[in-house]
Amino acid sequence: MRYQETGELHKDFHGATLMSANYIVKNYGIEALREIVLHTGTEVYREINQRLKAGDTSELIGFKEYFLKREGGKFTITRHDNGLFELVVTECPMEKHLKRLGMEINENFYLLNKFLNEALCHDTPYELSYERFDDGVTRECLTFRKGGNSHVAK
Amino acid sequence: MLPSDHFVRFYNEVFKFLEAQGPGHLEKYWLEISRHQEWHCLELFKEQGLQGMYDYWEHIRIEENCDLTLDLSEDCLHSTMNKCPSLSKVLDNDATASKRYCDHCAGWIGPVLCKAGYYYITVTGEPDIPTCDWWIYADEAKAQAKMQELRDKNIKFKSYIN
Numbered sequence: 338m339r340y341q342e343t344g345e346l347h348k349d350f351h352g353a354t355l356m357s358a359n360y361i362v363k364n365y366g367i368e369a370l371r372e373i374v375l376h377t378g379t380e381v382y383r384e385i386n387q388r389l390k391a392g393d394t395s396e397l398i399g400f401k402e403y404f405l406k407r408e409g410g411k412f413t414i415t416r417h418d419n420g421l422f423e424l425v426v427t428e429c430p431m432e433k434h435l436k437r438l439g440m441e442i443n444e445n446f447y448l449l450n451k452f453l454n455e456a457l458c459h460d461t462p463y464e465l466s467y468e469r470f471d472d473g474v475t476r477e478c479l480t481f482r483k484g485g486n487s488h489v490a491k
Numbered sequence: 492m493l494p495s496d497h498f499v500r501f502y503n504e505v506f507k508f509l510e511a512q513g514p515g516h517l518e519k520y521w522l523e524i525s526r527h528q529e530w531h532c533l534e535l536f537k538e539q540g541l542q543g544m545y546d547y548w549e550h551i552r553i554e555e556n557c558d559l560t561l562d563l564s565e566d567c568l569h570s571t572m573n574k575c576p577s578l579s580k581v582l583d584n585d586a587t588a589s590k591r592y593c594d595h596c597a598g599w600i601g602p603v604l605c606k607a608g609y610y611y612i613t614v615t616g617e618p619d620i621p622t623c624d625w626w627i628y629a630d631e632a633k634a635q636a637k638m639q640e641l642r643d644k645n646i647k648f649k650s651y652i653n
Contacts, residue, residue: 347551
């Protein structure tokens with residue numbers, strides 16, 4: 338898997354991530370955040386994006402599972418034979434650490450996650466939704482983009 | 492979730508966006524980072540001085556997996572980053588690195604140290620080589636002496652003095 342990391346974790350970076358998102362939205366607007374995260378999803382995570390274009394969801398699933406596990410998240414992934422999946426996160430490690438830092442889980446937290454999923458799937462046959470419920474549980478569903486080619490899925 | 496391991500690559504994208512906005516935008520952002528970082532370290536630096544700074548960066552050395560040498564003496568804390576994990580991750584990246592990536596450390600550390608009453612000098616090399624040095628002094632005269640030494644050796648540096 339292209340994006341594995343090992344060694345110690347520095348979870349305070351989550352604080353810097355949200356602080357940066359807050360700064361960008363406040364000074365440049367929501368579309369600026371979307372633009373930055375689009376570059377993140379399509380260039381930083383090029384391997385994920387390229388594989389999705391080719392109908393291979395394995396890198397995306399591996400990425401989600403690996404880093405949630407590495408950071409101690411609580412989640413379940415339901416995989417389907419056609420490469421689609423549903424990810425339910427009952428305890429998000431990023432959210433947990435942000436609360437520890439005393440940071441507000443605000444709209445920009447939601448936008449970061451939503452935009453990242455959109456960017457990972459940019460210009461691919463897939464869409465990855467992001468929903469957050471009142472109790473903090475989140476649900477991400479990988480589906481075929483409306484009007485996309487379902488036969489490319491492995 | 493953006494993994495905490497990959498914050499630096501997102502950060503790099505923020506830098507590229509801000510660079511494209513024109514002069515001064517990056518520096519203002521780093522000041523905001525500095526204000527955010529104050530929560531983590533300003534009181535420690537004020538109360539425990541160079542030892543507190545050593546303790547802070549020793550913690551960072553471990554958590555951020557740095558190949559970093561810290562040398563604490565009575566009047567100076569000297570750091571040699573032998574291999575920076577932050578720039579290394581940005582370079583080991585399918586996205587391009589901002590040429591100003593290395594400026595971000597001084598961008599937030601300098602203002603915090605100024606507020607704590609200390610003097611900071613940094614030497615960063617080429618933007619694609621993950622090594623750097625910095626020195627923190629409690630005494631301005633000693634900081635000035637260090638800067639003169641670097642000038643005499645024709646070494647480019649940045650300083651945060653007042």
